[in-house]
Amino acid sequence: MLTILFDGISYGMLLFVLAVGLCVTLGLMNFINLAHGAFAMGGGYVAVVMMNRYGLSFYWSLPAAFILMAALGAVLERTLYVRLYDKSHLDQVLFSIGLVFMSVAAVDYAMGANQQIVNLPPSLQGRVEFFGASIGVYRIFVIIACAVLALALQFVLSRTRFGARLRAAVDEPRVARGIGIDVASIFALTFAFGSGLAGLGGALGAGVFSLDPTFPLKFMIYFLIVVSVGGVTTISGPFLASLLLGVADVAGKYYIPAVGGFIIYTIMVAVLILRPQGLFSRAGR
Amino acid sequence: MLRRTLLKGAAGVAMTMALTAGAWAQEVVKIGLILPMTGPSASTGRQVEAAAKLYIAQNGAKVAGKTIELIVKDDTGVADVTKRLAQELVVNDKVSVLAGFGLTPLALAAAPIATQAKVPLVVTSAATSIITEASPFIVRTSFTLPQVTVPIADWAAKNGIKKVVSLVTDYGPGIDAEKAFKEKFEAAGGKVIETLRAPLRNAEFAPFLQKAKDAAPDALFLFVPSGQGASLMKQVAEREFAKAGIKVIATGDVTDDDQINGMGDAVLGMITSHYYSAAHPSPENKVYVAAFKKANNGLRPNFMSVGGYDGMHLIYKALEKTGGDANGQKLVDAMKGMSWTSPRGVISIDPETRDIVQDVYIRKVEKVDGELYNVEFASVPKVVDPVKAARKK
Numbered sequence: 299m300l301t302i303l304f305d306g307i308s309y310g311m312l313l314f315v316l317a318v319g320l321c322v323t324l325g326l327m328n329f330i331n332l333a334h335g336a337f338a339m340g341g342g343y344v345a346v347v348m349m350n351r352y353g354l355s356f357y358w359s360l361p362a363a364f365i366l367m368a369a370l371g372a373v374l375e376r377t378l379y380v381r382l383y384d385k386s387h388l389d390q391v392l393f394s395i396g397l398v399f400m401s402v403a404a405v406d407y408a409m410g411a412n413q414q415i416v417n418l419p420p421s422l423q424g425r426v427e428f429f430g431a432s433i434g435v436y437r438i439f440v441i442i443a444c445a446v447l448a449l450a451l452q453f454v455l456s457r458t459r460f461g462a463r464l465r466a467a468v469d470e471p472r473v474a475r476g477i478g479i480d481v482a483s484i485f486a487l488t489f490a491f492g493s494g495l496a497g498l499g500g501a502l503g504a505g506v507f508s509l510d511p512t513f514p515l516k517f518m519i520y521f522l523i524v525v526s527v528g529g530v531t532t533i534s535g536p537f538l539a540s541l542l543l544g545v546a547d548v549a550g551k552y553y554i555p556a557v558g559g560f561i562i563y564t565i566m567v568a569v570l571i572l573r574p575q576g577l578f579s580r581a582g583r
Numbered sequence: 584m585l586r587r588t589l590l591k592g593a594a595g596v597a598m599t600m601a602l603t604a605g606a607w608a609q610e611v612v613k614i615g616l617i618l619p620m621t622g623p624s625a626s627t628g629r630q631v632e633a634a635a636k637l638y639i640a641q642n643g644a645k646v647a648g649k650t651i652e653l654i655v656k657d658d659t660g661v662a663d664v665t666k667r668l669a670q671e672l673v674v675n676d677k678v679s680v681l682a683g684f685g686l687t688p689l690a691l692a693a694a695p696i697a698t699q700a701k702v703p704l705v706v707t708s709a710a711t712s713i714i715t716e717a718s719p720f721i722v723r724t725s726f727t728l729p730q731v732t733v734p735i736a737d738w739a740a741k742n743g744i745k746k747v748v749s750l751v752t753d754y755g756p757g758i759d760a761e762k763a764f765k766e767k768f769e770a771a772g773g774k775v776i777e778t779l780r781a782p783l784r785n786a787e788f789a790p791f792l793q794k795a796k797d798a799a800p801d802a803l804f805l806f807v808p809s810g811q812g813a814s815l816m817k818q819v820a821e822r823e824f825a826k827a828g829i830k831v832i833a834t835g836d837v838t839d840d841d842q843i844n845g846m847g848d849a850v851l852g853m854i855t856s857h858y859y860s861a862a863h864p865s866p867e868n869k870v871y872v873a874a875f876k877k878a879n880n881g882l883r884p885n886f887m888s889v890g891g892y893d894g895m896h897l898i899y900k901a902l903e904k905t906g907g908d909a910n911g912q913k914l915v916d917a918m919k920g921m922s923w924t925s926p927r928g929v930i931s932i933d934p935e936t937r938d939i940v941q942d943v944y945i946r947k948v949e950k951v952d953g954e955l956y957n958v959e960f961a962s963v964p965k966v967v968d969p970v971k972a973a974r975k976k
Contacts, residue, residue, distance in 0.1 A: 305789040403621075411625030413813045415845040425823055434821045507787065508814030512623055516784060551781075551790035558790065559782045 300431035302552050303545065308437035310544020311444035312506065314537050315499035316517060317524040318451065319492030325530025326468045327485055329379070330387050333394040334496055334521060335514030336401035341367045341497025342504040342513065343405060346414040356419050356505075363501035364494040371493025375486050383485070398514045406511040413508040422505070436505055443502065447495070452533045464488055523562060527569045529576020538578055612649045612679045612909050614898060615672035617665055617693065618708075619685040620657035626810045626841055627685040628657065631707050631891030633879045635682075638895035641874065646899045647907035654678065660685060662692040669693040673700045679909035680705060682894050685887075686808070687711040687755040694718040701911035703901075703918065707894040708809075708887050711755040712970040715938045720911060722918045722937045724897055724930075725890035726858050727968040728756045728806070729763035731834050734943045734963045735856035736764045739802055739832055740771030747773060748795040749804040750788075752811070753780035760806040760834060763969060776800055783808075788818045796822055796829065805833040809887055812837040813845055820849030835860070835957060838948055840885040843955045853948045855957060858941050859886040859927040862956035871926035886927075893925045897932070928962075936971050 320334040341363035348359040378397075382390050422436045455461040466474045467481045475481050500513070520543075528539030543562050551558030569577050616635055618628035632655055644651045654676055658665040665684070672678045673696060681697060682705040684690035690709040694717035697704035706714055706723040715721045739747065749764055751757035757780065765775045777798050779791045795803050803824060807815050815837065824831050835857020838850060861872050861883050871892070875884040901917040902909070915937070922931035930941040943966045946957035 301793055302790065305793065309787055309789070406621055406625070411621060411623070411629075412810060412842065415813045415817060415842075415847075417845075417847055423821070425821075432823075436821065506818070508811070508817075510623065548787065548790045551787075552794050555779050555791065555794065 300428070301433060302549055304428075304431065304433045304437060304441075306545030306548035307541060308434075308440045308506075308544070309548055310541040311441050312499065312503050313520055313524055313544055314540035315444050315447060315495060315502060317499075317521040317536060317540065318448075318533065319495040319499075320521050321525055321528070321530050321533070321536045322488060322492040322495075324525060325532075326464060326488060327383070328468070329383060330390045331379070331394050332391060332518060333397035333401065333514070334492075335517045336398055337367045337371060337493040337496035338500035338503070338517065339401065339405065339509070339511070339513040340370060341500030342416075342509040343409060343414070343500075344497065345501035345504050346409075346416055346509060349416060350414075356416070356422070360498060360501050364498040367497025367500075368490040368494030372486055372490035374493075375489040379489065380482075380486075398518070401514060402511045409511070411511055413510045414504070416504040416509070418505050440502055440506070447498075448533065448537050455533060460484075520562075523566045525576075527566055527577050529578050531576075532578065535576055535578030539576075542577075610648070610650055611652050612646075612902060612907075613652045613654060613672075613676055614680045614682055614895075615669070615676065615678035616653055616655045617658050617668050617672070617681065617683040617689070618655065619660035619689070620655070622660040624660045624685045624808070624810055626839075626885075627708050627887045628683075630841065630882075630885055630888035631683060631685070631894075633875065633882070634884065634888035634891035635707075635895045637875055637878050638892050638899075640878065642899060646902045647905070649902060649907045649909070651899075658685075658689060660689065662688040665689040666692040666696065669696045673702055678702065679911070680898050680914065682898070683707055683891075684709045687714060690714045690721070691717050694721060697721060703898075703911055703914045705894045705897060707890040709756075711759055712968055713755075715936055716971075719937075720915055722897065722915065722932060723939050724893040724932075725887070726939060726941065727970065728759040728834065729969045730939075730941075730966050731857050731943050732760045732763040732806075733767045733969050734945060734966065735804070735832055735834065735854070736767035736773075737771060737963075738854070738856065738945050738961070739804070740768055740773045744801040744830065744832075745773055746800040747775050747802050747804050748777040748779065748798050748800045749775055749806075750779045750781060750791055750795055751806040752783055752808055754783050754808075756808065757806055759970070764804055767969075781807075788815055789822075792818055792822045796824060796827055799827070800829060802830040802832050805831065805837050807837055809836050809839050809885070810842070812839050813842045816846045816850055820847070830854070835886060835946065838946075838957055840883050840957070841887075843948070843957070844883075846955065848950075848955075850948045850955065851950065854945065855948075856943055856945050857886060857957070858943055859889045860944065860946055860957040860959055861885070862946075862951060862958050863927060863944070864959070865926070865928065867924055868926040884926075889925065889927050893923075893927075893930065896923060896925070897921060933967060936968065938968050938971065940965055940967050942966065 323329050323331045344363040345359040348354045425432045463479050467484050471481050524540050528536035547562045550561035620628040656668045680703050684706050685708045687709045697720040698718040704721045708725050710728045712727045751761045833855045835855045838855050840861045901914045904917040905913045920934040928942045943963045944959040945961040946959045949958045
């Protein structure tokens with residue numbers, strides 16, 4: 299019972315780290331970036347290449363995945379995404395889904411289509427007993443890492459000067475520019491940060507899920523469910539939504555395996571009918 | 584006047600070209616190989632293609648006076664695309680044989696085309712039992728899941744395993760495996776206490792594995808399609824079944840030669856049953872593995888590759904038997920009952936069902952020269968597809 303709860307929470311936490319970058323770009327910058335999963339996949343492959351080809355430690359591959367994907371995000375933001383901020387949402391969707399297909403084909407070409415496996419360091423393998431339930435060490439690691447990230451994000455957005463500027467830049471770009479906030483560089487930084495988070499999520503997830511070139515397509519649904527259930531105006535919304543979905547998915551598949559796969563979709567449909575703005579969002583934005 | 588001469592000349596040239604093309608076409612036998620070369624089942628496609636090309640390279644492109652031309656098409660693992668490609672190959676390219684088909688739905692999608700065009704369809708990979716019944720032109724060189732599942736169920740029952748939980752992928756072959764295992768195992772006195780099915784596009788096996796573990800069986804029986812074994816085994820290892828006293832057994836699809844090295848020592852000692860292992864100790868197989876690795880940058884051939892290799896062999900031998908006649912009905916008739924020694928052992932085509940008859944091996948994962956292999960330690964000779972055999976009785 300407790301094991302299932304923990305598995306669900308760790309799965310939800312992973313979903314959160316994978317999806318939070320999307321919440322940032324979608325909620326704060328009002329940009330629909332379906333190619334978000336491509337950054338997550340990129341992070342996963344960075345981890346795979348570093349560990350399997352160069353024999354580096356898993357702990358090093360996590361920051362590396364973050365930094366490389368953030369850099370890639372920054373480059374793409376400056377060269378491609380920046381042209382689409384004032385375009386319609388349909389244009390943004392078409393553009394980013396195109397990027398997804400390009401990334402799938404590129405990774406297929408470069409790395410091959412087979413599943414890649416990350417071999418975790420021995421210190422993260424095995425299980426521990428915890429109040430009578432046995433829990434995988436790696437899952438505990440994931441939960442702690444993601445919880446720290448979520449707290450840090452919430453702090454940055456709501457308590458720091460950068461967070462205030464970002465919120466100002468999103469709500470009223472013209473006024474923000476007028477009072478001397480450099481909106482363009484704030485957006486670039488935010489986008490890069492979101493991409494980096496996706497990369498980190500991908501690297502963390504590679505330890506649990508399989509990694510293959512269809513990863514962005516496979517997980518796109520999950521990102522979008524998290525975002526639509528949690529709403530995009532806060533960090534806590536997607537965070538709670540991820541946990542809810544993770545636990546519901548794992549528990550559903552455990553207790554009623556026959557319909558387990560449908561449970562998260564049912565939750566999403568129910569939420570969209572009852573609270574179209576998202577479960578944890580303030581209405582009227 | 585000048586114009587008319589020119590026209591006549593052009594017409595003449597066109598005529599000769601058409602004639603030579605026609606004469607040439609009769610000397611060429613085209614084989615349309617439809618495989619998932621991209622997408623989640625791409626490893627199957629690459630293995631089969633590599634093996635088919637290796638066979639042609641080893642045996643020459645000429646057989647019974649005809650030149651073999653292999654046309655490889657990528658169906659990306661989508662049934663609609665398979666059907667369209669099969670149609671194009673038959674109508675536009677005028678292929679004499681269709682081959683390949685990585686997944687059951689793909690083979691079933693192409694079956695009506697084989698029937699209508701009277702073109703033999705050699706299934707080199709897909710493994711649901713019913714496939715060969717979809718068209719009288721289908722011949723199979725891979726395996727059926729019940730065929731490789733029944734021996735492991737038998738082995739489990741004979742080796743002190745009483746209670747089993749099965750976990751399979753929720754699609755045709757998975758359900759075939761689940762049923763075959765349950766039937767055989769319960770007939771032998773065991774009990775399958777829980778049958779779990781995970782969705783085909785599934786990332787998280789944790790809840791299913793936890794449920795299996797909580798049911799505290801003697802053994803957990805697994806099946807996932809080729810190419811997905813690695814992620815499953817990673818999560819199996821994480822759950823530490825061995826510590827809970829639960830054996831993990833599977834069909835050989837899970838400990839796929841293509842991926843087993845990446846699974847790590849967690850799979851050591853795992854018992855599986857299948858029709859091919861790269862470690863099969865026969866001289867034919869040693870030659871095959873060495874040649875395959877040499878031609879493919881060190882890639883280890885898996886059970887899909889040997890299906891492709893034998894598929895090509897079957898087509899070659901059938902053409903020899905018909906004296907180069909590529910008529911569909913004649914080719915299929917020639918294929919029926921054919922028997923030969925393949926890298927996997929002696930195999931034959933059942934003349935009634937057009938399905939493969941082969942030895943199935945029980946294997947254990949062991950370390951050989953620093954690499955993980957499925958080492959065979961027992962075999963069940965000449966296994967026919969149990970589903971069709973049961974129906975005949």
